[in-house]
Amino acid sequence: MNKIKVCIIGMGEFSDFFIPLFRDHPDVEEVSIADVIPERVTAAALKHGIKRTFSSLEDVLKNGKDVDSIALFTQRHLHGPMVIDALKAGKHVFSAVPMAISVEECGKIIDIVKETRQIYMTGETCYYFPCAIFCRDAYKKGKFGEFVYGESQYYHDMKTFYSAFARSGGDSWKRVAGIPPMYYSTHSVSMIVSVIGQHATKVSCCGYRDHDPDEVFGVGKNNWDNPFSNQTALLTMSGGGIARVNEFRRVGIAHKPSSYITCMYGTTGAYECTTNKHMLINGVADPNGTHLEDVSDLVNTMYLTERSKAADFNPHEEPISERGHKGFSPVHDIARLPLPLQQIPDTVHYNSHPFLVDDFVRAVLSGKLPPNHAWDSARYMIPGLIAHESALKDGMPMDIPDFGDAPADWDKLYE
Ligand SMILES: NC(=O)c1ccc[n+]([C@@H]2O[C@H](COP(=O)([O-])OP(=O)(O)OC[C@H]3O[C@@H](n4cnc5c(N)ncnc54)[C@H](O)[C@@H]3O)[C@@H](O)[C@H]2O)c1
Incomplete structure (x- = not known):
């Protein structure tokens, strides 16, 4: 073919x-x-x-x-x-x-x-979010040492989500809109799992019982009898570190991107992000103390970096506005894309879409495993499914089933 x-x-x-x-x-x-x-x-x-x-x-x-x-x-x-x-x-x-x-x-x-x-892959946009690419690369280069703790989240308030469910849900759209937040934790979980190459083994999760008059969440109100609009999970990773994942659907923050890594701490270094400031921290190697490297211009989009030099730039609003997560960032390997896909207009999700499409097409043609293949995808997804069970049991720690690694004899698209 x-x-x-x-x-x-x-x-x-x-x-x-x-x-x-x-x-x-x-x-x-x-x-x-x-x-x-x-x-x-x-x-x-x-x-x-x-x-x-x-x-x-x-x-x-x-x-x-x-x-x-x-x-x-x-x-x-x-x-x-x-x-x-x-x-x-x-x-x-x-x-x-x-x-x-x-x-x-x-x-x-x-x-x-x-x-x-056969090739199967999920279009996990967060795999190609600049913070995930940056942290994956830094982790591989040993900048963090051993993984200790990371935080990621997906914040999408239900009021700005109504239209997404109503569009195809007809009169009963609320029955689907009330899906447990942890059933959509793939963005948050993938950003930790794909950076450190470990999977989650245990979870304890707490839920916020919703009582908003819109009646999306609550027993009897949706297909899952899900009472929670917000959930927080603590995951034990296979290397012993801890990840905190927030999935919030009733929250007074409209942040773009809605999913991002706030921090990633290792035994020797760290990454922290607040709005548009991204810091790489070396905590032990420098005898004179902690070394902070501002890597914002690498991680933010090129548009944002350029725009931030303008006199009328608002550093508190623009980075988290709709425009703030449109376009490529310097950590993207744009040159690997076919020319027409390099030339797309700046779009949401940090232009991650062309990378996903290109991975899939290359995988089908070569027969090689793309990133975000079935085994990866299951490790992005299953922790959240079990997290919801834990939340229904008031945070009871639960084991997370794992389907293992992809077959070792299946060549990967990228090593
Ligand atoms: N960042 C991300 O990765 C991201 C962002 C947005 C949406 N999504 C995902 O994209 C998907 C689509 O979201 P959307 O907002 O476009 O949904 P949507 O409701 O606007 O569109 C879904 C469409 O699928 C159609 N459909 C349903 N059953 C079908 C069938 N059997 N055959 C053919 N068509 C069928 C519906 O009629 C509808 O037009 C969702 O799964 C969502 O999770 C991912």
Whole structure:
């Protein structure tokens, strides 16, 4: 196979970013699209110049025999069974996060991928967030020593989230909007797991019982009888360190990016971030005391760094505004992207989308394992699923099941 044929499933808000990236990737021969809402298909086809359309995922799996890959952008609670169906139909699968919302579904995906060696990856945008790239690189270079403690979070207040659930949820959208926050902790967990290359083994989680009159959260009010709008988990990592993950859906902070690493402490060094200041700290190697290195210009977007030199720049607001997380940062390896993907307009999530698309296309064509493969994705996802169980038991510490590493004989796209 020299080029791939991909069908993008779900013409909601998020896939709109990805259709042009797949369409313009030089190794993609054809992009088709599908949605169960015909008007969305018509509008997206017109907007992006797409010729071939399907009426649903099921339609593609039945009638799109020559389509080799699926890119899934359906609602967050639907992914697991859809991925399993697509893999069983012989398709490679790119799936927006989360991987799935049960341990069993994660296990099934891994089993199929292990047996068939089809490509599966989640579109974990935070893997390519500059703070994660920076910390991954610093950790690899030994700047932190041994991992001791890290904090990451995803803050998305329900009031600014209504539209995301109402868009496809109809009259019963609240039943889905009340999904346990920890069922979407993949962003936060991935930023720790992918930096230190360890997985979580134990969790204790506490929850904030919601009593807002919007009645999204509470027993009987959503599909999961979930009472919590905010949850905080403490994870024990396989190397012995500790991670604190916050998943807040009722919180008076509108921060962009909504997911980020606040700190990462090791035995010899650390990283701390407050708004747009990113510090690399060497705590022991310097006999004259702690050495602080301001790495903000490396980690912030190029746009923000440039903008911060302007006389009217507001350092307290602009970095956490919508514009603050648009575009590439100097830690991105832009040159590895095909030219059309290098030239995209600055977009949300720090332009992580083209890297994800490129990883997937390269993985399908080479047969090599991309980052965010099934085993990685399960380690981003399962800690949160167990964390919710712990929260329902008032923080009882619980063991986290682990499906292990990817097979050692499967070559990786990047070593
Ligand atoms: N940073 C991130 O990684 C990030 C950001 C935003 C959204 N997302 C993820 O992207 C996904 C999509 O989010 P969204 O806001 O665009 O959702 P959305 O509700 O706007 O769109 C989902 C679409 O999927 C369609 N759909 C459902 N079942 C289908 C089927 N069987 N066949 C074809 N189409 C079907 C729906 O009709 C709808 O149009 C979610 O899983 C979300 O978690 C990730």
